[in-house]
Amino acid sequence: MPTILAIESSCDETAAAVVCDRHILSNVVSSQIATHALYGGVVPEIAARQHVETINLAIAQAHRESGKTWAEIDGIAVTTAPGLIGALMVGVTAAKTLAMLHKKPLIAVHHLEGHICSALLADPTLEPPFLCLLVSGGHSSIILVKDYTDYQVMGKTRDDAAGEAFDKVARLLGLGYPGGPAIDKIAIAGNPKAYKLPQGRIADFPYDSSFSGLKTAVLRLTQKLSPNGEPLPIADIAASFQEAVAAALSTRTIKCAIAHNLSTIVAVGGVAANSVLRSRLVSMAADHDLRAVFPPLSLCTDNAAMIGCAGAIHLARGETSPMSIATRSRLNLEDCQSLYRQGA
Numbered sequence: 388m389p390t391i392l393a394i395e396s397s398c399d400e401t402a403a404a405v406v407c408d409r410h411i412l413s414n415v416v417s418s419q420i421a422t423h424a425l426y427g428g429v430v431p432e433i434a435a436r437q438h439v440e441t442i443n444l445a446i447a448q449a450h451r452e453s454g455k456t457w458a459e460i461d462g463i464a465v466t467t468a469p470g471l472i473g474a475l476m477v478g479v480t481a482a483k484t485l486a487m488l489h490k491k492p493l494i495a496v497h498h499l500e501g502h503i504c505s506a507l508l509a510d511p512t513l514e515p516p517f518l519c520l521l522v523s524g525g526h527s528s529i530i531l532v533k534d535y536t537d538y539q540v541m542g543k544t545r546d547d548a549a550g551e552a553f554d555k556v557a558r559l560l561g562l563g564y565p566g567g568p569a570i571d572k573i574a575i576a577g578n579p580k581a582y583k584l585p586q587g588r589i590a591d592f593p594y595d596s597s598f599s600g601l602k603t604a605v606l607r608l609t610q611k612l613s614p615n616g617e618p619l620p621i622a623d624i625a626a627s628f629q630e631a632v633a634a635a636l637s638t639r640t641i642k643c644a645i646a647h648n649l650s651t652i653v654a655v656g657g658v659a660a661n662s663v664l665r666s667r668l669v670s671m672a673a674d675h676d677l678r679a680v681f682p683p684l685s686l687c688t689d690n691a692a693m694i695g696c697a698g699a700i701h702l703a704r705g706e707t708s709p710m711s712i713a714t715r716s717r718l719n720l721e722d723c724q725s726l727y728r729q730g731a
């Protein structure tokens with residue numbers, strides 16, 4: 388049961404955590420959202436600079452709150468890909484420094500594998516195979532988790548990620564950044580059946596999605612409803628948009644699970660915090676006798692505990708990364724084994 392100190396800095400959260408196997412000992416997340424909200428989205432250069440200012444404090448706090456000595460820490464895990472290069476480099480530099488200083492193995496982690504592992508933190512009894520709906524600001528995929536670290540992408544978005552669609556529609560409705568939580572909140576007062584919006588199906592690819600058409604449909608709707616700047620029924624539009632995304636993602640996930648004989652589905656990533664998506668998945672899973680697992684809201688968005696959980700799995704398998712490991716803005720999840728010493 389390895390104890391791992393983990394660091395995550397791939398986007399706009401500076402995060403550090405200590406986990407023992409699948410159990411969280413400390414979990415520190417310093418969010419930059421308030422700063423980026425001023426610009427309506429994440430500004431990469433500002434993200435990197437803020438990580439520099441915060442990372443040492445986050446690591447020190449996570450270490451202190453874990454109650455573990457350095458001697459009790461078995462490895463340092465860090466997100467090395469995918470993400471914003473400048474942001475990733477801050478976390479990776481900190482992790483390499485700690486690994487060298489305290490003579491610990493370095494374990495590079497793929498950010499999406501981290502998100503998948505957030506489900507293991509939510510339910511430590513969870514075992515593969517299971518189907519994972521991974522929906523965040525940058526990704527929107529349905530992934531077959533065949534074994535730990537063995538993934539097959541069954542469906543993906545052809546254009547915008549689900550979170551990106553939430554953020555763009557929220558901007559269109561004047562709801563600010565990040566859009567997901569804002570839409571989730573205002574939609575409570577709206578009618579999800581007020582407007583019928585497209586669910587972004589792709590012919591012959593039942594598990595793929597396209598969210599850019601949905602975003603354009605919302606734009607057209609707002610132009611039609613308010614040709615001369617009349618006030619918009621924002622709650623109804625938000626609820627109808629959220630309904631379309633939740634119905635699209637939950638239907639595709641459940642269909643895929645049934646087609647591949649999987650009895651467990653999990654939903655992870657920032658958009659998995661969405662209240663309507665969660666309740667839709669829970670009720671559809673129950674209808675089909677499937678088990679549904681979700682991380683708590685705090686583990687849906689970016690955090691280092693999920694990176695630590697992935698790091699513990701790799702370290703237990705003897706998989707560690709060379710000090711020369713580089714950051715990468717893109718890396719397919721299926722290629723995450725390339726992060727470890729070959730022949731390990």
Ligand code: KG4
Nearest residue numbers: 523524525550567568657658660661688689
């Ligand atoms: O996983 P995450 O923190 O970062 C990435 O790796 O991208 O996801 C952030 C995304 C944002 O697009 C945000 O709008 C969305 O997750 N999000 C939500 C909710 N909370 C966060 N989307 C819908 N409903 C929510 N409640």
Ligand code: ZN
Nearest residue numbers: 502523688689
């Ligand atoms: Zn993420």
